[in-house]
Amino acid sequence: MDLTKDSHPVEQMTNDAKVVDQFKRTIYLAPLEKLLNLARGYSLWPLGFGLACCAIEGLMCVQDPRFDLARFGYEVLRTSPRQADVMVVAGTITKKMAPYVVRLYEQMSEPKWVIAVGSCAISGGPFVDSYSVVPGAEKLVPVDVFVPGCPPRPDAVIQAFMMLRDKIHGKVVLSSAR
Amino acid sequence: MPGKEMTVIIEEIREKFAGIDVDEKMTVTVPAADLLSLMRELKENPEYDFNFLTSLTAVDYPEHFTVVYNLISFRHGHTLMVKVKIEDKEEPAAPSLTPLWGGANWQEREVYDLFGITFTGHPNLRRILLDDDFAGYPLRKDFEWEGGRV
Amino acid sequence: MMQTQEITLNMGPQHPSTHGVFHILLKLDHEVIREATPICGYLHRGIEKLAEARTYTQIIPYTDRMDYLAAMLNNTGYCMTMEKLMEIEVPERAEFIRVICNELSRIASHLIAIGTYSVDIGGITGFMYCLRDRELVMDLFEEICGSRMTFSYMRIGGVAEDMPEGFLEKVLKFVDYMPSAIDEYDGLITGNEIFQARTKHVGIIPPEVALNYSLSGPILRGSGVDWDLRKKRPYSVYDRFDFEVPLGTRHDCFDRFTCRMKEMRQSLRIIRQAVEQMPEGPVMAKVPKVIKPPAGDVYLEIEGAKGMLGYYIVSDGSNKPYRVHVRRPSYINLGYLSELCKGWKIADVVAILGSLDIVLGEVDC
Amino acid sequence: MLNEWGAILIFLLIGLVFAAGGIITSFLIHPRRPTKIKEEIYECGPPTIGPTWVQFRVQYFLYALIFVIFDVETIYLYPWAVKFQTLGLFAFIEMIIFIFILVVGLWYAWKEGAFTWI
Numbered sequence: 111m112d113l114t115k116d117s118h119p120v121e122q123m124t125n126d127a128k129v130v131d132q133f134k135r136t137i138y139l140a141p142l143e144k145l146l147n148l149a150r151g152y153s154l155w156p157l158g159f160g161l162a163c164c165a166i167e168g169l170m171c172v173q174d175p176r177f178d179l180a181r182f183g184y185e186v187l188r189t190s191p192r193q194a195d196v197m198v199v200a201g202t203i204t205k206k207m208a209p210y211v212v213r214l215y216e217q218m219s220e221p222k223w224v225i226a227v228g229s230c231a232i233s234g235g236p237f238v239d240s241y242s243v244v245p246g247a248e249k250l251v252p253v254d255v256f257v258p259g260c261p262p263r264p265d266a267v268i269q270a271f272m273m274l275r276d277k278i279h280g281k282v283v284l285s286s287a288r
Numbered sequence: 289m290p291g292k293e294m295t296v297i298i299e300e301i302r303e304k305f306a307g308i309d310v311d312e313k314m315t316v317t318v319p320a321a322d323l324l325s326l327m328r329e330l331k332e333n334p335e336y337d338f339n340f341l342t343s344l345t346a347v348d349y350p351e352h353f354t355v356v357y358n359l360i361s362f363r364h365g366h367t368l369m370v371k372v373k374i375e376d377k378e379e380p381a382a383p384s385l386t387p388l389w390g391g392a393n394w395q396e397r398e399v400y401d402l403f404g405i406t407f408t409g410h411p412n413l414r415r416i417l418l419d420d421d422f423a424g425y426p427l428r429k430d431f432e433w434e435g436g437r438v
Numbered sequence: 439m440m441q442t443q444e445i446t447l448n449m450g451p452q453h454p455s456t457h458g459v460f461h462i463l464l465k466l467d468h469e470v471i472r473e474a475t476p477i478c479g480y481l482h483r484g485i486e487k488l489a490e491a492r493t494y495t496q497i498i499p500y501t502d503r504m505d506y507l508a509a510m511l512n513n514t515g516y517c518m519t520m521e522k523l524m525e526i527e528v529p530e531r532a533e534f535i536r537v538i539c540n541e542l543s544r545i546a547s548h549l550i551a552i553g554t555y556s557v558d559i560g561g562i563t564g565f566m567y568c569l570r571d572r573e574l575v576m577d578l579f580e581e582i583c584g585s586r587m588t589f590s591y592m593r594i595g596g597v598a599e600d601m602p603e604g605f606l607e608k609v610l611k612f613v614d615y616m617p618s619a620i621d622e623y624d625g626l627i628t629g630n631e632i633f634q635a636r637t638k639h640v641g642i643i644p645p646e647v648a649l650n651y652s653l654s655g656p657i658l659r660g661s662g663v664d665w666d667l668r669k670k671r672p673y674s675v676y677d678r679f680d681f682e683v684p685l686g687t688r689h690d691c692f693d694r695f696t697c698r699m700k701e702m703r704q705s706l707r708i709i710r711q712a713v714e715q716m717p718e719g720p721v722m723a724k725v726p727k728v729i730k731p732p733a734g735d736v737y738l739e740i741e742g743a744k745g746m747l748g749y750y751i752v753s754d755g756s757n758k759p760y761r762v763h764v765r766r767p768s769y770i771n772l773g774y775l776s777e778l779c780k781g782w783k784i785a786d787v788v789a790i791l792g793s794l795d796i797v798l799g800e801v802d803c
Numbered sequence: 804m805l806n807e808w809g810a811i812l813i814f815l816l817i818g819l820v821f822a823a824g825g826i827i828t829s830f831l832i833h834p835r836r837p838t839k840i841k842e843e844i845y846e847c848g849p850p851t852i853g854p855t856w857v858q859f860r861v862q863y864f865l866y867a868l869i870f871v872i873f874d875v876e877t878i879y880l881y882p883w884a885v886k887f888q889t890l891g892l893f894a895f896i897e898m899i900i901f902i903f904i905l906v907v908g909l910w911y912a913w914k915e916g917a918f919t920w921i
Contacts, residue, residue: 245436391652450847
């Protein structure tokens, strides 16, 4: 939510640019839901749902000292759906695991999102012809951000979190996918 | 004490067990009936001392199943491949090696799960990799399934 | 004492310390485990069935995704089996590059094993240290074949491309730095009393049971059995390097852990000697474009990061294999888990499972 | 005109409002969409097997009970320890007797096996 562009009541009061800018940066006037989304966007707690190779890249290496997800505040990796906001589906979803993917998604508390990491989670990936693989997390849970790659680099997963944050803040994500 | 040479071992086994035939790469093919006795002999006889069962798998040939065992003797460093041909493709069955090696337990369950070969004498023969209500045995050549690439 | 009831607990597919989607059904009498039934298969993707519909070179990417922590070792295992089937002579330089990549991959796999084991016992800093140094190995792999985890760098008959120049100096720089990092882990993890209290005398596997249950790799050596394929059955050019094989004395979780730590030091020695003896020459043998091996079957084992990694390939003369079976050490090492966990407490199951160092991509294949 | 007690009271109230406020606003704001599956127990994914409210061993409870007893004992020691110099010998002996009685209790609990864990 790019608040600095919206009109702000302080503009009628004074036309000193510095004061207006200072006011706009510190005081946000928006409906409550937008403000909450502003807070939620910056402090997502991922549910580490490590299934396969993407779990090593998308959950472990993202947290390690080089790619450090903690710089963005998303490093609190919860394993229980009760305390998680984002379900990071990292790896191949097999038919034996599918009911638990859905069950865990259902058990997450409400404002929840899903990031599908890796081509297996997007569309079955190299195992799409297999008899025991669900071709994509989309078939089970509504997915918000797809991260292509087999496995995607950790910085791609960090970009996924950035895009999810833009989506939560209500910025137009599709056109801004640079 | 260095064990006998592999060729000597093969000759001795050939005399002890009639139904054995050995091909040029020294893989022993034994009928299912005396598989257990051959394996016991290979394991417990101090000269052979094949005390390690590395791999146990199966192959679905057009006219028969073959269960393939690989043994290693840690002391002498020998390796031996033993095969069992199962002609009956409807209810394939083979004697289980769990009395001899605990390691065979899970590998036999995997072969049962993916091929449908029942191992008589196995303490807990259930599916291990697939769901219990999965229909069919995937690694058989006549297994049809429709993949996700719709 | 009052009669207490047993509770059945799911140490389920989604659990922080099961190293992936592994499920143990624990029957507990308050804290002590009466019965543990492991349930795997949540990541069974049917690679052996898919391999039957792929050509021989197309299978190489599938071998990466089985043990995704040590993908180079899987590639080498598959390619060496195929070379044995087709009697291809791999040039010397390719063998040396393979040894360097295998040992680097073994170090990366052990680093993850040690890091996650430290997290399982509760030490997050150990995890961060191990991953920091694993990134150095990742850089080397990216330099040589462009990918961080799923390399597909080996080909049947040799290696995809030659090393970029300046690569060996970087490897030497890594080999000089790494022993000091391993000493750092010793101080941080091995020397930690909580870690020792949680892992010493826990999950004891006597040698004859390890042999009976076909366990292999650091678990077998942790139980005191001196069996390392690189020493006992030297394949490729391993007979030209001298290195020791660490063995355990107490056969418990701590010994399996220290075996992995010492193995990393030995791998560094191997890499140093391999870099020094690196010959010149081609990196790829004369191999036809479409690989059609003669009909027949072959079985070959190499020393993988988790244990003896074997490939059994049956070919019927066409360009697609008739049957590919992988002897997966993580899967077979789990066979003894249910007896091993009996009588221990829940916290010890976490320590035992961490010491077995399983990778679910390899367990379920 | 506010003596010290008033200041402490205001400080306490602000603390309470601050703490309760956070909880109450989050209770008011958070979205409520209960579903059947969300109500079920989370146990690493699969549903629970068998009874979950079972009879547990009693030594958990004994352990906690004995801890509370000796925790309360230390509360009694604090005022004495603060005024240790001025109270003199008589209070010291009195405290020793008090501690001794509790040590007897500890010994009895130990003998009865309240501390055996398995």
